[in-house]
Amino acid sequence: MQMYNSFGPNPRAMRMFLAEKGINVPMRDVYLMGAENRRPPYTDRNPGGHLPALELDNGQTIGETVANWEYLEEKHPKPALIGETPEERAQTRQWQRRVELNSTENIYNGFRYAEGLDLFKTRIPVYPEAAASLKSLAQKRLEWLDGLIGGRDWIAPSRFTIADIILYCCLDFSTGVGQAIPGSARNLQAWFKRVESRPSAIGSLHPASAKLKTRG
Numbered sequence: 001m002q003m004y005n006s007f008g009p010n011p012r013a014m015r016m017f018l019a020e021k022g023i024n025v026p027m028r029d030v031y032l033m034g035a036e037n038r039r040p041p042y043t044d045r046n047p048g049g050h051l052p053a054l055e056l057d058n059g060q061t062i063g064e065t066v067a068n069w070e071y072l073e074e075k076h077p078k079p080a081l082i083g084e085t086p087e088e089r090a091q092t093r094q095w096q097r098r099v100e101l102n103s104t105e106n107i108y109n110g111f112r113y114a115e116g117l118d119l120f121k122t123r124i125p126v127y128p129e130a131a132a133s134l135k136s137l138a139q140k141r142l143e144w145l146d147g148l149i150g151g152r153d154w155i156a157p158s159r160f161t162i163a164d165i166i167l168y169c170c171l172d173f174s175t176g177v178g179q180a181i182p183g184s185a186r187n188l189q190a191w192f193k194r195v196e197s198r199p200s201a202i203g204s205l206h207p208a209s210a211k212l213k214t215r216g
Protein backbone atom coordinates (compact mmCIF):
# COMPACT_ATOMS: atom_id res chain seq x y z
CA MET A 1 0.00 0.00 0.00
CA GLN A 2 1.13 3.58 -0.58
CA MET A 3 -0.39 7.01 -0.11
CA TYR A 4 -0.25 9.70 -2.78
CA ASN A 5 0.64 12.67 -0.64
CA SER A 6 1.05 16.44 -0.87
CA PHE A 7 0.69 19.68 0.99
CA GLY A 8 -2.97 20.53 1.70
CA PRO A 9 -5.65 20.10 4.36
CA ASN A 10 -7.08 16.87 2.95
CA PRO A 11 -3.75 15.03 2.68
CA ARG A 12 -2.97 16.40 6.12
CA ALA A 13 -6.22 14.93 7.44
CA MET A 14 -5.12 11.57 6.02
CA ARG A 15 -1.72 11.88 7.72
CA MET A 16 -3.42 12.82 10.99
CA PHE A 17 -5.76 9.82 10.74
CA LEU A 18 -2.80 7.48 10.10
CA ALA A 19 -0.92 8.96 13.07
CA GLU A 20 -3.93 8.53 15.36
CA LYS A 21 -4.25 4.93 14.22
CA GLY A 22 -0.53 4.22 14.43
CA ILE A 23 -0.51 2.95 10.83
CA ASN A 24 2.66 3.37 8.82
CA VAL A 25 2.04 3.81 5.08
CA PRO A 26 4.79 4.67 2.59
CA MET A 27 4.17 8.10 1.03
CA ARG A 28 4.73 9.20 -2.53
CA ASP A 29 4.66 12.96 -3.00
CA VAL A 30 2.73 14.42 -5.93
CA TYR A 31 3.49 18.07 -6.75
CA LEU A 32 0.10 19.73 -6.16
CA MET A 33 1.28 23.31 -6.75
CA GLY A 34 2.54 22.27 -10.20
CA ALA A 35 -0.76 20.44 -10.98
CA GLU A 36 0.94 17.04 -11.25
CA ASN A 37 -2.31 15.70 -9.73
CA ARG A 38 -4.31 17.04 -12.68
CA ARG A 39 -2.62 15.11 -15.48
CA PRO A 40 -1.61 11.56 -16.33
CA PRO A 41 -0.18 9.37 -14.97
CA TYR A 42 -1.85 10.49 -11.71
CA THR A 43 -5.29 10.98 -13.26
CA ASP A 44 -5.08 7.52 -14.82
CA ARG A 45 -5.04 6.22 -11.27
CA ASN A 46 -7.37 8.82 -9.71
CA PRO A 47 -9.55 10.58 -12.32
CA GLY A 48 -10.89 12.84 -9.53
CA GLY A 49 -7.49 14.55 -9.68
CA HIS A 50 -7.46 15.15 -5.93
CA LEU A 51 -5.02 14.31 -3.20
CA PRO A 52 -4.76 12.22 -1.13
CA ALA A 53 -5.31 8.80 -2.68
CA LEU A 54 -4.39 5.34 -1.51
CA GLU A 55 -2.92 2.64 -3.72
CA LEU A 56 -3.94 -0.70 -2.24
CA ASP A 57 -1.88 -3.88 -2.25
CA ASN A 58 -4.12 -5.28 -5.02
CA GLY A 59 -3.04 -2.38 -7.28
CA GLN A 60 -6.34 -0.51 -7.09
CA THR A 61 -6.20 3.22 -6.31
CA ILE A 62 -8.94 4.78 -4.19
CA GLY A 63 -9.54 8.53 -4.08
CA GLU A 64 -11.71 10.39 -1.53
CA THR A 65 -10.38 10.71 1.98
CA VAL A 66 -13.38 9.34 3.85
CA ALA A 67 -13.69 6.31 1.56
CA ASN A 68 -10.08 5.49 2.41
CA TRP A 69 -10.74 5.97 6.11
CA GLU A 70 -13.66 3.55 5.98
CA TYR A 71 -11.34 1.03 4.33
CA LEU A 72 -8.53 1.56 6.82
CA GLU A 73 -10.83 1.35 9.82
CA GLU A 74 -12.12 -2.01 8.60
CA LYS A 75 -8.54 -3.26 8.28
CA HIS A 76 -7.36 -1.64 11.55
CA PRO A 77 -10.39 -1.30 13.82
CA LYS A 78 -8.52 0.10 16.85
CA PRO A 79 -8.42 2.79 17.99
CA ALA A 80 -11.81 3.44 16.39
CA LEU A 81 -12.04 6.83 14.69
CA ILE A 82 -15.39 6.03 13.07
CA GLY A 83 -16.87 3.73 15.68
CA GLU A 84 -16.84 0.36 17.39
CA THR A 85 -20.56 -0.37 17.06
CA PRO A 86 -23.17 0.27 14.35
CA GLU A 87 -24.63 2.99 16.58
CA GLU A 88 -21.28 4.75 17.04
CA ARG A 89 -20.52 4.51 13.32
CA ALA A 90 -23.91 5.99 12.41
CA GLN A 91 -23.36 8.83 14.84
CA THR A 92 -19.90 9.60 13.48
CA ARG A 93 -21.13 9.55 9.88
CA GLN A 94 -23.94 11.92 10.83
CA TRP A 95 -21.42 14.45 12.23
CA GLN A 96 -19.03 13.92 9.34
CA ARG A 97 -21.82 14.81 6.87
CA ARG A 98 -22.86 17.83 8.92
CA VAL A 99 -19.30 19.11 9.11
CA GLU A 100 -18.54 18.59 5.43
CA LEU A 101 -21.81 19.62 3.81
CA ASN A 102 -22.37 22.67 5.99
CA SER A 103 -18.90 23.98 6.69
CA THR A 104 -15.82 22.52 5.07
CA GLU A 105 -17.08 22.19 1.47
CA ASN A 106 -18.30 25.80 1.56
CA ILE A 107 -15.01 26.99 3.08
CA TYR A 108 -12.97 25.18 0.44
CA ASN A 109 -15.07 26.45 -2.46
CA GLY A 110 -15.04 29.97 -0.99
CA PHE A 111 -11.24 29.72 -1.05
CA ARG A 112 -11.02 28.14 -4.53
CA TYR A 113 -13.18 30.91 -6.04
CA ALA A 114 -11.28 33.78 -4.34
CA GLU A 115 -7.79 33.53 -2.80
CA GLY A 116 -7.17 30.25 -4.66
CA LEU A 117 -8.59 31.45 -7.98
CA ASP A 118 -5.29 31.69 -9.86
CA LEU A 119 -4.41 28.14 -8.85
CA PHE A 120 -7.83 26.62 -9.57
CA LYS A 121 -9.17 28.45 -12.62
CA THR A 122 -7.39 26.14 -15.03
CA ARG A 123 -8.30 23.01 -13.01
CA ILE A 124 -12.00 23.18 -12.17
CA PRO A 125 -15.09 25.29 -12.98
CA VAL A 126 -14.83 28.39 -10.78
CA TYR A 127 -17.50 30.90 -9.73
CA PRO A 128 -15.82 33.96 -8.19
CA GLU A 129 -19.20 35.66 -7.79
CA ALA A 130 -20.21 32.90 -5.33
CA ALA A 131 -17.16 33.21 -3.07
CA ALA A 132 -18.46 35.79 -0.60
CA SER A 133 -21.79 33.98 -0.18
CA LEU A 134 -20.09 30.62 0.38
CA LYS A 135 -17.82 32.13 3.02
CA SER A 136 -20.77 33.78 4.75
CA LEU A 137 -22.75 30.53 4.65
CA ALA A 138 -19.82 28.61 6.16
CA GLN A 139 -19.49 31.14 8.99
CA LYS A 140 -23.21 30.85 9.79
CA ARG A 141 -23.04 27.06 9.82
CA LEU A 142 -19.98 27.17 12.11
CA GLU A 143 -22.01 29.32 14.51
CA TRP A 144 -24.77 26.72 14.30
CA LEU A 145 -22.30 23.93 15.06
CA ASP A 146 -20.88 25.96 17.93
CA GLY A 147 -24.32 25.96 19.52
CA LEU A 148 -24.50 22.17 19.32
CA ILE A 149 -21.16 21.24 20.90
CA GLY A 150 -21.37 23.22 24.15
CA GLY A 151 -20.35 21.11 27.17
CA ARG A 152 -18.53 18.42 25.26
CA ASP A 153 -14.95 17.84 24.17
CA TRP A 154 -15.43 16.58 20.62
CA ILE A 155 -17.79 17.07 17.70
CA ALA A 156 -19.43 13.64 18.16
CA PRO A 157 -20.32 13.27 21.84
CA SER A 158 -17.59 11.65 24.02
CA ARG A 159 -15.34 10.38 21.21
CA PHE A 160 -12.58 11.84 19.08
CA THR A 161 -13.55 10.93 15.51
CA ILE A 162 -12.95 11.67 11.84
CA ALA A 163 -15.40 14.59 12.18
CA ASP A 164 -12.83 16.31 14.43
CA ILE A 165 -9.99 15.59 12.01
CA ILE A 166 -11.90 16.92 8.99
CA LEU A 167 -12.95 20.15 10.67
CA TYR A 168 -9.65 20.80 12.43
CA CYS A 169 -7.52 20.40 9.28
CA CYS A 170 -9.89 22.60 7.32
CA LEU A 171 -10.02 25.40 9.92
CA ASP A 172 -6.26 25.36 10.56
CA PHE A 173 -5.81 25.91 6.81
CA SER A 174 -8.69 28.34 6.28
CA THR A 175 -7.64 30.61 9.16
CA GLY A 176 -4.50 31.34 7.14
CA VAL A 177 -6.51 32.33 4.06
CA GLY A 178 -9.00 34.65 5.75
CA GLN A 179 -11.69 32.24 6.99
CA ALA A 180 -11.19 31.93 10.75
CA ILE A 181 -13.53 30.47 13.38
CA PRO A 182 -16.20 33.13 14.06
CA GLY A 183 -15.30 35.32 17.04
CA SER A 184 -18.56 34.43 18.78
CA ALA A 185 -17.98 30.66 18.47
CA ARG A 186 -16.35 30.11 21.87
CA ASN A 187 -17.10 26.38 22.02
CA LEU A 188 -15.43 25.82 18.66
CA GLN A 189 -12.41 27.90 19.69
CA ALA A 190 -11.94 25.76 22.83
CA TRP A 191 -12.47 22.59 20.79
CA PHE A 192 -9.84 23.75 18.27
CA LYS A 193 -7.23 24.11 21.03
CA ARG A 194 -8.05 20.62 22.32
CA VAL A 195 -7.49 19.07 18.88
CA GLU A 196 -4.37 21.17 18.34
CA SER A 197 -2.78 19.73 21.49
CA ARG A 198 -2.86 16.16 20.10
CA PRO A 199 0.56 15.04 18.80
CA SER A 200 -1.07 13.98 15.51
CA ALA A 201 -2.08 17.60 14.81
CA ILE A 202 1.40 19.10 14.59
CA GLY A 203 2.95 15.84 13.41
CA SER A 204 0.72 15.81 10.34
CA LEU A 205 1.83 19.19 8.93
CA HIS A 206 3.54 18.89 5.54
CA PRO A 207 7.11 20.29 5.37
CA ALA A 208 5.95 22.71 2.62
CA SER A 209 3.62 24.45 5.09
CA ALA A 210 6.36 26.77 6.34
CA LYS A 211 7.36 27.90 2.84
CA LEU A 212 3.76 28.35 1.71
CA LYS A 213 2.90 30.14 4.99
CA THR A 214 -0.33 28.11 5.19
CA ARG A 215 -1.05 25.09 7.35
CA GLY A 216 -1.74 21.96 5.38
Ligand SMILES: N[C@@H](CCC(=O)N[C@@H](CS)C(=O)NCC(=O)O)C(=O)O
Pocket residue numbers: 007008009010011032037038049050051052063064065066123
Ligand atom coordinates in the same frame (compact mmCIF):
# COMPACT_ATOMS: atom_id res chain seq x y z
N1 LIG B 1 -13.22 15.20 -1.90
C1 LIG B 1 -11.79 15.04 -1.86
C2 LIG B 1 -11.17 16.43 -1.84
C3 LIG B 1 -9.67 16.39 -1.81
C4 LIG B 1 -9.06 17.75 -2.14
O1 LIG B 1 -9.75 18.75 -2.39
N2 LIG B 1 -7.72 17.78 -2.16
C5 LIG B 1 -7.00 18.98 -2.46
C6 LIG B 1 -5.81 19.11 -1.51
S1 LIG B 1 -6.32 19.62 0.08
C7 LIG B 1 -6.47 18.94 -3.87
O2 LIG B 1 -6.24 17.87 -4.42
N3 LIG B 1 -6.23 20.13 -4.46
C8 LIG B 1 -5.59 20.29 -5.72
C9 LIG B 1 -6.51 20.25 -6.87
O3 LIG B 1 -7.75 20.14 -6.68
O4 LIG B 1 -6.01 20.33 -7.99
C10 LIG B 1 -11.38 14.24 -0.62
O5 LIG B 1 -12.14 14.27 0.37
O6 LIG B 1 -10.35 13.56 -0.63
